[in-house]
Amino acid sequence: MGNYNSTKQEIKNHLFARVPLIVIRSSERERIERMMREVASEMKIKICYYTDVKQVVALGASSDASKNVDRDPLTYAQEMFRKNRGSTFVIGDVRRISDENAFSREILDTLYLAMETAGTMVLVTPDYVWNRLAQFGLLTVLDYPDIDEREMQIRKFIASYSSKYPIEWDQSIVHKAAMILRGFTEVQIDNVLISVLVANKGLTNRNILDLTAQKSRLYAAVPCVEEVIVRADMDVSGLENLRNWVKERKRLFFISDDILDDYGLTAPKGILLAGIPGCGKSYSAKMIASEWELPLFRFDIGAIYDKWMGESERKMNAALTFIDNMAPCVVWIDEIEKALSVSDSSNDTGKRVLGQFLYWLQESSSRVFLVATANDISALPAELFRKGRFSEIFFIDLPNYTERKDSIEQYMYRCLRKRLTELELEVLTKMSEGFSYADIESVIKEAAQYAILHPEEKMNFEDIQRYFSNNIPFASTNPEAVKTLRDWGKKRAVSASVE
Ligand SMILES: Nc1ncnc2c1ncn2[C@@H]1O[C@H](COP(=O)(O)OP(=O)(O)O)[C@@H](O)[C@H]1O
Ligand SMILES: [Mg+2]
Incomplete structure (x- = not known):
């Protein structure tokens, strides 16, 4: 595995050592041709380079004109090896050499000749090489541009x-x-x-x-990973701590590997957002992708599980490879507890797949930022919280007074085109004590729907108040659940909002 410069150096070393065969694994013809041209001029040698299109070009020679070889390039190469000791002949894009056939046998014959005359043959191919050929030489792999x-x-x-x-x-x-x-x-x-x-x-x-x-x-799409289109201009109220963290870490996420290595750091890997339903966990995943101007992929881990032996592991592998290939990106796993709790049972597949995922989370060096959300943290496996897995765990609480006020103002304008007076805003904010963002949004949208359907009835402030008083928030129907979540959040997580 090598980048352009290290591969070039490797080839120069092999040529200097007069290795009879050098196989360069690559499908990038132009890049290799440029590299061989540089090798020729830096080593001050002549290299004959053959491709079907250009025929034979003498790299490093005074004239760079191509020579038509009409016949089989191997016959030409054989002649060359016979005539000049120490020649170098490159075949630019070789196919059909993965197994024994007439062509690969002819290459083998040519190689014997190259060995006798201290020549070197270089084969550039994206494929595997028949092992009787491969044993004569050294393989170097040119990676895609770094x-x-x-x-x-x-x-x-x-x-x-x-x-x-x-x-x-x-x-x-x-x-x-x-x-x-x-x-x-x-x-x-x-x-x-x-x-x-x-x-x-x-x-x-x-x-x-x-x-x-x-x-x-x-890349071939995988069924459990789906791109989510995110708006560039999202209205986000509150969540200052989380937003500041995201703004700050943005620079770290895009810093080059060299700088991170110098300081022994790694790019931020991801965050876990836990909290009360409807308060912005999913919304925050989108906000992060939008803030970092990165694509957002939703990863449905639940869809990985398959009743067939080995199939879940294969799907997980395919999904993780796809995600690595899409880097840099944000990957969002919504309600992660639902997918991972499968592994709690005596289900071995579930455990293995979870293990696979956690290993990737820890070891993957690609720039993938994971945003996992959870409603029920008690269902999460403890391994998930080990150091090195998430950069931070945030707790998203019910919006406080200022956050509710901010969001009521935004939704009233966006959905009802209404600018409330300060006093009206304060009344609604007080009425919405215990509401989630989702409650505020749905109450105002309900009013907006009615207003659109009945334009003749002018909606006044009392009507809007009625919508607010009819809403029964999650917090008042599930006070124990909210208390448990909050207690956990205080102990184990950082608050997403400024308290
Ligand atoms: N910080 C916020 N500012 C403005 N609107 C928000 C905010 N958080 C959530 N919302 C609104 O509330 C709705 C519910 O939020 P969501 O993220 O789906 O909640 P959950 O925490 O259950 O995933 C979203 O559709 C979004 O429009
Ligand atoms: Mg959600």
């Missing part, structure tokens, strides 16, 4: 288009784009950038999400 290469490529791209299109990407966006474009070949990166650029007639900060959309097309 983060630094991607950043450089994006900067080059911007430089070549910025005179024709408005491009707003600054250094931090370039870095983020480079993170998103992980897993793409050089050619794919250029294709994605150009198609997003042309479709939007320029590049703005929001286009970063288009890059992810392109990426999700690249």
